[in-house]
Every structure is written in C-alpha cells, then in structure tokens.
Amino acid sequence: MRIAVVSDTHASDIDELSPEILDALRGVDLVVHAGDFTRRSVLEGLRRLGNFIGVHGNCDEAWLRKELPEKQVLDIAGKRVGITHGYGPPVGLEQRVAQELPGAEVIIYGHSHVPRCESIHGVLYFNPGTSGERFTAAYRSFGIITIGRDITGEIIRLR
Secondary structure, rough: OOEEEEEEOOOOOHHHOOOHHHHHHHHEEEEEOOOOOOOHHHHHHHHHHOEEEEEEOOOOHHHHHHHHHOOOEEOOOOOEEEEOOOOOOOOHHHHHHHHHOOOOOOOOOOOOOEEEEEEEOEEEEEEEOEEEOOOOHHEEEEEEEEOOOOOEEEEOOOO
C-alpha cells in the first residue's frame, strides 16, 4: 500500500498545492493529511481525490476541529498507524506524539514544518514537512509511506 502524506498546507484552496503534490496524491492508495489545512476547500479537495484520512491541527478552524479528530490509530495494511498533528515546541515533539499514540508502528505527524523520516526503536516517525505554497520551495515537502511486509518512508522535497 502506498500512502501520500501531507501536512501544514496552510492553504486557501487545494489548487494552491503544487502540481507535483497533486499528481502524487492521485497516484496512491491513501492520502493522509496531518493537520493545519486551514480552509474547508482543502479538505473537500483532498476527499475528492479518493481514499482520505485526516486529523485537525492547531491552526484549523472550529468547524474542522469538530469534523476531524485530534488523533487516530488505524489498522492500515496490517500495521498500526497513528496520526496526529502535534503541539508545542519542536524540541521533544516526537516524544509527545509517541505518548499520544501508544502501540503505533508508524507515527504520522506535522506541526514543526520540519520533514523527518526516521525509525526509532522499531517505530517509523514520519513528518512530511510543510507543503503550503506560502512557504519557499526550499522548505516545502511531502512524503510517501509504503506498507508491505516492511514499512518504508520517503520525504520528497519540492523543486
């Protein structure tokens, strides 16, 4: 199973995402957004692309906080995948999200805008970074997680 992961889009509309991201989102089995959509049209656009899971972030409006959970732990392709946005300062973020999602084999999160794909004690910590157009290309990225017998992740930096 191939999962495209975005977070911290901070966009007004899905069309503000780069063509590279939109192409990747159309070519996967599942799209995950780890919070900070900021606008309804982004959520609706992602849902139109197909199989979608999301959580709300700290910058999302009240309606979105009611519609999407703060965190989820799901069985995806036989693996326990935890999804949350995260909170607080960047230092210690991974420890905080791990406490929120015990037992997860993959932890997908955002908040810091800093991409990370690292296995720690058998858990893949995956932060796709920020994919919003309002950030310079040097800082924009998204990711792909592949779940098969093993779990692998890849951060894709935008040009």
